[in-house]
Amino acid sequence: METPETMRVDRWLWVSRLVKTRALGAEAVKAGRVKINDQPVKPSKEVRPGDRLELRNGELRISVVVRGIVRMRGSARVASVLYDETEESRELRERLSAERRLAAQQQLPGGGARPTKRDRRRFEAAREERWRG
Structure with missing residues (x-):
């Protein structure tokens, strides 16, 4: 072939x-x-x-x-x-990946752990408050 x-x-x-x-x-x-x-x-x-x-x-x-x-x-x-x-491309891809990981860890309480039941209740209460006005 x-x-x-x-x-x-x-x-x-x-x-x-x-x-x-x-x-x-x-x-x-x-x-x-x-x-x-x-x-x-x-x-x-x-x-x-x-x-x-x-x-x-x-x-x-x-x-x-x-x-x-x-x-x-x-x-x-x-x-x-x-x-x-290319080396520049690889470095950029790795840097962006690290930045995404860091941003995801900062968004979640506990430094990257899953939200607890208490956290979930707080999220839902805040969402309901925003929805009501």
Whole structure:
């Protein structure tokens, strides 16, 4: 079985597991959140090994270098060898993840533990008060 030399960018995003579905990959490309070699592209744009691809999703910017192309979507292990994430992208992703964890811990009483029955009652009482006016 031979491996293709090029593949549509929307399909490659799906095969490489950077997006959950091919439709989400096409939507991201159409919305202008995907660039290849710093150029905005259409879903039909062909991706080749060596291309630099940038995917924006909210604050997160994933920047990868395409290393390979496979015909069919496989396991996460197979997908991980299809690209190399840049160091800046990896650092940004890890920093944003740490910030989200910290924010979630600060929102919950007890530094990240589940709300107690007392906490839940207080939340419900405050919500009812706000609803009444």
